[in-house]
Amino acid sequence: MEKMRQWGWLLGSLAAMLFLVLFFVGDGNYDETTSPVRRSLRSIIPWQQQGVNLLTRTPKRVVLDNGIVKVVFSVPGGDVIGIQYKGLDILEMRNEESNRGYWDVVWSPRSIYDKIQGTKFKIITAKPDQAEISFVKTYDVSFGNSTVPFNVDKRYILQRGGSGFYAYAIFERLEGWPEAEVDQIRIVYKLQQAKFQYMALSDTRQRIMPRASDRDHGVKLAYPEAVLLTNPSNPDLRGEVDDKYQYSIENKDNKVHGWICTDQSVGFWMITPSDEFRTCGPIKQDLTSHVGPTTLSMFVSTHYAGKQVGIKFGEGEAWKKVFGPVFVYLNSAPSSTNNSISTLWNDAKQQMLEEVESWPYNFTQSEDFPSSDQRGSVSGQLLIHDRYINESLFSASSAYVGLAAPGEVGSWQTENKGYQFWNQADDEGRFIIKDVRPGNYSLYAWVPGIVGDYKYEADITITPGCDIELDNLTYEPPRNGPTLWEIGIPDRTAAEFHVPDPYPTLLNKLYRNHSENFRQYGLWARYEERYPHRDLVYTVGVDDYHDDWFYAQVTRNTGNETYVGTTWQIVFDLNNVTSPGNYTLQLALASANSAELQVRINNQSDEQPHFSTKLIGGDNAIARHGIHGLYWLFSVDIPSPLLKEGNNTIYLAQTRGGQTFQGVMYDYIRLEAPSSTPVVT
Template sequence: MKMTSHKRIASSSMIYFFLLLLLPIAFSEPTRNLGGTSARAPTVQQISNKHGTKEVIVDNGMIRVSFSNPQGLITGIKYKGIDNVLNPHLRARGYWDVTWQREENVRPGLDRIEGTKFRIITQNEEQVEISFSRTWNGGSNHAPLNVDKRYIIRADTSGIYTYGIFERLPEWPEVEMGLIRIAFKLNPDRFHYMVVADDRQREMPTDDDRGHAKILAYKEAVQLTHPHNPMFKNQVDDKYQYTCEVKENNVHGWISTKSRVGFWLISPSGEYRCGGPTKQDLTSHVGPTTLTTFISEHYIGTDMETRYRAGEAWKKVLGPVFIYLNSDSTGNNPRGSLWEDAKRQTEQEVEAWPYGFVASPDFLSRQERGTVTGRLLVNDRSLTPARSAYVGLAPLGEAGSWQTNTKGYQFWTKTDETGYFTIDNVRPGTYNLYGWVPGFIGDFKYQSRVNVASGSEKSFGRVVFEPPRNGPTLWEIGVPDRTAKEYFVPEPYKNTLNPLYLNHTDTFRQYGLWQRYTELYPNQDLVYTVGASNYNQDWFYAHVTRNIDGSTYAPTTWQIVFNLPYVNWRGSSYTLQLALASASRANLQVRINYENSRPVFSTGNIGKDNAIARHGIHGAYRLYSINVPGRLLRIGTNTIYLRQTKATGPFEGVMYDYIRLEEPSRD
C-alpha cells in the first residue's frame, strides 16, 4: 500500500519520539573511548614546559599524554577533564624499571630505565608510535642492556599501548636481572577503589595510611593503626594479598568513583612473561599503584634462571600491554559499569592479538607466526583424554623447566574435554612441548623438539602423557592440582584480617595464618590417620615451624599413620609419590616407622618462593618418587614421619600438593 505524505510525516515523528525515549538507555553504558574532546588523528609535539623541561606530547582529542624527553617517563595523562590521572607529586609516575646485579651477594640495583634518544617511528591518521631508547655504553650505573621503549596512541582510542625491546650483546659482562616491569602511580586524590577480579575488589586505604602503620612480620605487611578512614582500623595491608597467576592476569586497575573514571592495565598475552601460566605476580596495590611484571622472582625465588653469562646474547620483546581509560557519565553504579567495560575491552585486545599495528620488526605479526595442534591423552593404567590440561610451547629444557624460564617466549593453551588443543600465534623457533593434567602427578614433555616456522601449521596428532606410577595406589592424601588449596586453611585473626577475603574462596590470602599451626598443635605435631582423617580438615595447609617463645622456632614432624594387611618384603620397593606445591628454605626428610632413624629420603635445601608469607598457596611444583623398601614396613600399623628440619624463622616450610603410597607393581 502506498503511503501518503502526511502519513510519512507522522511516521517520521513517531520514530523521532521513539529514539528520544531510547536516549537514556543508550547512554546508560560507560562512555567508552570518549575523552576530553572529540576524537581525531593523534598529533606529536616536542615542547619545553614552564619549568624548562623538555616534553613530548601526544594528543588524539580523547587522551593527552606527556613524556619526559628523551627519558620517556610518562609524566602526565589528561583524560575526561582530569588534568593528570597520575600522581602529580611524584617524579616517577609511569615508568619501566629493572633490578640487576653483576656479583652474587651484592644487593641488586634499581635501574629506572630512561632513554637518551627520542624518535617518531610512525605518524599518520590512524596512530602515532614513538620511541625512547638508550644504548649501553659500558658504564656501571645502568644494567648492561640496550632498551627501546615504545608507545603507541591510536585514533579513537582512550589508551596507550607500550612495549619494550630488550637486548644484550654476547661480549657484555655477566649480569643477573631479577625484575623487569612497568609501573604507574595514580592520583591519590581521585583513585581509591581497586579491582583485580570480579570477587577481588574493594575500597582501599592510602599510602599515607601505610606510613603511619605498624610493620608486621615483613615490611610489605602492615597493620593500619591510624587510617584516614576508621573502617580500615587494624586491617592488614599487604600487596601480596592481591597477586594473580599469569593465566588469569589479563586486566586490573583502579576506579575514581568521584570522577567516574577507570584506569586499567590490560595484558592481552602471556607469551612475554616469565614462568608460564601458573607464575604468580603483583597486580595493583596501595599507592594507588598498578603494574605489569614481565620478569620476576616472585613465588619462585632465585631458582629462576636470570643470569646471563659472558658470551650469551639475548633479545626479547616485552609487551605490548594496553593502558586503558574509560568513563561513565551516568553516575549509576560506575564501579560495576567501568569494570564490565574494562573486561569487554580486554576481550577485544585478546582477540586482536598479535597486534597488526606495531611497527617494530621484532614484534611478529599473525602472518609471521605458526600454529601447533594435537590431542593429549593420559595413560595411567588406562588411556583417557587429558581434559582441561595445560599444554604449552616453551624454551628447550627438562620436563617442568618452563616454571623457571625467564629468557624465552612461552605459548600456552588448555585442552578441551576430549584432549584436543590448538596453540595459535607461535613465534618461529625451536621449542619443547610441555604440559600437565589436573588430577595426575608429574610434568609432560614431548620426546622430540618442535620446530615452528613462519606461517606453518604443525599437527602432532595424538600424544600420550604417562604420569609417574610404579604400582597400584594403597592410599592418597589431597588432590594433584599443584596447589595446597584443598587442605585446612584456618580462620584469620580478627585484629589483622582483610575483610575482602571473608566468605571468599581464597581464604588463604589472610595475614598470619601460618601462626595458627602453633596454636592448633602447641605440644604435639600433626598426626594424620589414613581412613579416619579428612585432609580438608585435618591436614594443615602449610608444614611450618613451631613458635616456641615468640622469637625461637623449632622444626616440626608430621605423621601419616596407615594400616597394611599384607607387606611384600621380597618384591620391588613400594613408592611414596610426594608432590610439593611450595618450598621456602626447607629441607624435608622422610622416615619410615622410626622417628629417629636414618631418613630414607631428604630433599636437601630447597625453595625460596616465600609462598607461606605471601599468601600464594603454591610456588614452584616439585615431585619426588621415593623408594620405600618393603623390609621397612610392617603388617598392621605403620607411620611415615615427614620432618621439616629448617627452623630459623616462621616462614621456612613446605606446602604439599599430593601424597600417594603405591605398592609394588603386580605386572
C-alpha cells in the same frame, strides 16, 4: 572558500546533533564500550579530528593526544609524566616526574634498582591514525656495572579514537657485555591519591583501598609489606591488614586490573592480552595493583619462585626479547549511572576481550614483534595411560599444554629468557596453540588431577605460517603400582587442605568468606594454636585432609623467636606386605622455602633419613599468601622390609629452622604398592 567553510560548519553541526541524539536515546546504563554512545564516539571522533596531529613535541616534552587521552612524556628519558582523560589528571602530579609512570629493572651484581632512562628520542611513525614513539637507552661496554647492561627501546603507541595507549619495550644484550642477573622488569603507574581509591582485580576481588599515608601511621607486622591499619583516613578500614601480596594473581588470570575514581566515574586499567612475554609459565603468580594507588605490569620477577627464576646472563651472552605490548585503558560512565563501578569494570573486561582477540597486534612498527601471518600454530590431542586408573587410554581433560624453550621435563616453570605459549585443552584433551613466534620449542603439559609433568619427546620448530598437527600424544604419569592411599588432589596447590580462619584483629575484609581465604595475613601462626603440644598426626582412613591436614608445614617457635623444624606423621595400616618388592611414595610439593624434607619409615629416631630433598626452594609463598610456589615431585622407593603388617608410620620432617617462613606446602601424597600387586577395581 566561503562555501567550503559553510559546508564544514554544517557537517560539524550535524555530527554534534547526531552525538546528542545518540546520547539521549541510549539506555540509562551508559557504557562506553557497548552503548550506542560509545560506538558512535568511535566513528565520530576520528572524523571530527582529521587534520589534528596526534603528536607534538618541545625540547623536553613530547605529547600524544587524540582528543580522548593525552599522554605527556619526558624527553629523552621517556617517563610518562602526565596522563589526562576527560579533564582529569590521572597520575599523581605531586610526585617527581620520574616517579609517575616508568619502566624499571632490579639487577645484580650490586642489587641495583634502575629506572630505565632513554638517552635518545625518536618518532617511529606519525600518521593521521597512529603515532609510535621510541625512547632508547644505549649501553656501552665501557660503562661496566654503572648501569644495567642492556639496550632498551621503550615504545608507546597512540591511535586516533582509542581510549588508551600501548606500551612495549625491546631489551637487548650484545656479545661481549658483562654478566648480569635480572630479578625484575616491570612498568609502574602511580595514580592520583585523592581520586583513585577503589581497586578491582577480578569479579570477586574489588574494594575501597587505604591510602599510602595510612600505612605510614600503621603497625608494621612480620615483614615490611604487611601493615596493620590503626588510624586510616577511612575509618571503615581500621584494624585491617594491608599487604600488596594479598593482591597477587596467576599469570593466566592476570589480564585486566586497575583503579576507579568513584567521584568522577573514571577507570584506569592495565590490560595484558597475552602471557607470551611473561616468565615461568601460566601459573606463576605476581603482583597487580596495590596501595599507592599503584598499577603494575610485571614481566619478570622472583615472586613466588625465588632467585632461581631471576634471569642470569653469562659474560658475553647475547639476548633479545620484546616485553609487551600492554594496553593502558581509560573509561568513564555518566554520573547518572546507578552502579558506575560495575559499569566501568564490565567495560574494562569487554575491552580486555577485544585486545585478546586482536593479539598479536598488526600495528606495531618493530620488526622484533611478528604479526599473526609471521607466526605458526601447533595442535594435537593429549591422552593419559595409567592402568591403575583406567585400563584404556583416557583424555587429558583440561590439560595445560604449552610451548617453551627446550629443556627438561617441567623446566618451563623456571624458564625466563624466551617466550612461552600456553592453552588449555578441552574435555577430550584436544588443544591448539596459536600465534607462536618462530623458533625452537619443547612441548610441555600438566593435567589437573594427574601427578607430574609431560614433555613431548621431540623439539618443535615453528616457522612463519606453519600449522603443525601432532599425532595423538600419550602421557604416562609417574606410577609404579596401585594406590594404597592418597592425601590431597594433584592440582599443584595446597588450597584443598585446612586453611584456618584469620585472626579477627588481622583481617582483610575482602577475603572474608572468600574462595581465596588463604590470602589472609598470619595464617601460618595458627599452626601452633592448632597443634600446641605435638605436631600434626594424620591417620589414613580416619582423618579428612580438608580439615585435618594443615595447609603448610611451618616451623615452631620454641621461645625467644627461636624457630625449629616440625615433623608430621602419616599413620596407616597394611593388611599384608608384598615381599620382596618396592612400595613408592609419590610426594608432590606445592611450595618450598629454604626447606629440607626428610622421610623416615617406622622409626623417627633413625639418624639417617630414608630420603631427603636436601635444601630446596625460595618461593616464600607461605609469607606471601600464595597457596603455591614452584612445583616439586619426588618418587620415593620404600623397600618392603621397612614396612610391616598392621600399623605403620611415615615421618615427614622439615628439618630446617631459624626463620618463621621456612617450610613446605604439600600438593599431593600417594602410597603405591609394588607393581606386582594385583590391580583393585
